[in-house]
Amino acid sequence: MEQFTQIAAAWRSDKRRWVKDATYSVYCQHLQGHILPFMSGESSVSPDTAQRFADSMAAEGLSPKSVRDMTVVLRMILRYGAASGAWTGYEFAVRYPSAASARREPSVMKPSDQHRLLEHLRADFSLRGLGVLISMHSGLRIGEVVGLQWADIDLRSGLIHVRKTVQRIYNPDSEGPRYFLSVGSPKTPSSLRDVPMSDELLKLMRPLARRYSPDCYVLSGAPSPLEPRTYRDWFSRQLSSLGICPCRFHTLRHTFATRCIESGCDYKTVSAILGHASISTTLDLYVHPGFAQKKRAIEKVAKGL
Numbered sequence: 001m002e003q004f005t006q007i008a009a010a011w012r013s014d015k016r017r018w019v020k021d022a023t024y025s026v027y028c029q030h031l032q033g034h035i036l037p038f039m040s041g042e043s044s045v046s047p048d049t050a051q052r053f054a055d056s057m058a059a060e061g062l063s064p065k066s067v068r069d070m071t072v073v074l075r076m077i078l079r080y081g082a083a084s085g086a087w088t089g090y091e092f093a094v095r096y097p098s099a100a101s102a103r104r105e106p107s108v109m110k111p112s113d114q115h116r117l118l119e120h121l122r123a124d125f126s127l128r129g130l131g132v133l134i135s136m137h138s139g140l141r142i143g144e145v146v147g148l149q150w151a152d153i154d155l156r157s158g159l160i161h162v163r164k165t166v167q168r169i170y171n172p173d174s175e176g177p178r179y180f181l182s183v184g185s186p187k188t189p190s191s192l193r194d195v196p197m198s199d200e201l202l203k204l205m206r207p208l209a210r211r212y213s214p215d216c217y218v219l220s221g222a223p224s225p226l227e228p229r230t231y232r233d234w235f236s237r238q239l240s241s242l243g244i245c246p247c248r249f250h251t252l253r254h255t256f257a258t259r260c261i262e263s264g265c266d267y268k269t270v271s272a273i274l275g276h277a278s279i280s281t282t283l284d285l286y287v288h289p290g291f292a293q294k295k296r297a298i299e300k301v302a303k304g305l
Contacts, residue, residue: 003086003087004039004042004045004077004081005036005039005040007077007080007081007084007086008031008035008036008039008077010080010084011076011077011080011081012027012028012031014080015027015076020182020184020185021167021169021182021184022167022169022182022184024172025169025170025171025172026069027073028170028172029170029172030069030070030073031073031077032172034057034070035053035070035073035074035077038053038056039053045078045081045087046092047091047092047093050071050074050075050092050094051092051094051095053070053071053074054067054071054094054095054096057070058096064096067096068096071094071096075091075092078092107247107248107251107254108251108254108255108258109244109247109251109252109255110245113244113245114136114255116242116244117132117136117238117239117242117244118133118136120238120242121133125204127208127218127219127220127221128219128226128231128234129238130204130208130218130219131145131146131148131218131219131231132235132238132252133200133201133204134148134160134201134218135249135252135253135256136252136255136256137197137198137200137201137256138160138195138197138198138201138256138273139252139253139256139257139260139273139274140160140162140195140253141165141186141250141253142228142231142232142249142250143165143166143167143186143228144162144164144165144186144191145218145219145231146165146166146217146219146225146226146227146228146231147163147164147165147166147183147217147225148160148162148217148218148219149214149215149216149217149218150209150212150213150214150215150216150217150218151214151215152218153205153209153218154194155202155205155206155209158196158197158202159194159195159196159197160194160195160196160197161194162186162191162192162193162194162195162275163185163186163192164183164184164185164186165183165184165185165186165187165191166181166182166183166225166226166227166228167181167182167184167228168180168181168182168227168228168229169181169182181225181227183225186275188275188277189277190275190276190277191275192275193272193273193275195273219231231249232248232249235249253274254285256274257270257274257282260273267279267282267283270282
């Protein structure tokens with residue numbers, strides 16, 4: 001559809017001014033990789049077209065969330081076209097594939113693996129290892145850990161000031177490198193936060209802070225940050241060398257939140273530490289009761305019967 005392609009190009013150019021680099025990159029990947037190829041075989045834009053688009057994306061094996069995200073982009077383009085007078089109708093309702101069958105329970109490290117990793121990082125200390133310790137003690141995301149500079153480490157107050165994140169972003173433009181590093185603000189306003197440091201982190205940070213200038217990044221020890229993908233690869237190699245089951249770096253965040261709840265921390269505090277806008281996000285995504293917790297809850301109820 002030549003008209004749709006033209007409107008999509010105009011929408012993309014307009015969006016470039018208003019959204020973050022990472023968001024713009026994702027929009028362009030959805031547009032170039034899925035929406036435009038599908039629309040090239042269509043003769044019109046209609047609610048039926050939108051439904052067939054969603055169905056085709058689900059048939060390709062995309063997750064329900066990915067299908068929803070791409071449908072949102074399609075809806076934005078159609079609304080932009082309607083505002084420009086290219087067409088009159090743009091609203092549609094889509095039936096999405098069931099999320100129940102596709103939902104995957106986020107992993108949490110076993111306590112034994114967690115302790116083994118901690119002991120290794122303490123015995124073979126490095127700046128990269130310090131980043132893992134920071135995440136294990138605070139639940140920071142990988143981009144937030146990579147984005148920490150020594151200026152963000154407030155030893156006097158014992159706080160980590162989370163003010164930015166580092167992302168490896170696909171370059172949707174033809175000019176320049178295919179990917180680039182972006183240093184920007186965290187994903188949501190609530191992600192801008194001050195996280196207290198544990199006594200162990202404070203003990204590790206104090207001598208290091210005297211060796212690096214405030215503008216140096218904590219993980220790299222240099223004025224430029226480490227690339228998140230490089231750090232993920234390093235983390236995976238550490239797990240492999242220790243015989244720990246493979247997991248994502250983000251698993252450290254899930255594990256931190258779960259251990260907080262297991263220790264009796266209230267949900268609101270955990271939510272604030274993680275930088276969530278609402279407690280429901282913490283409960284739905286990051287709290288994973290284990291067998292021991294479930295058993296204690298059942299026995300507690302049984303005793304009251």
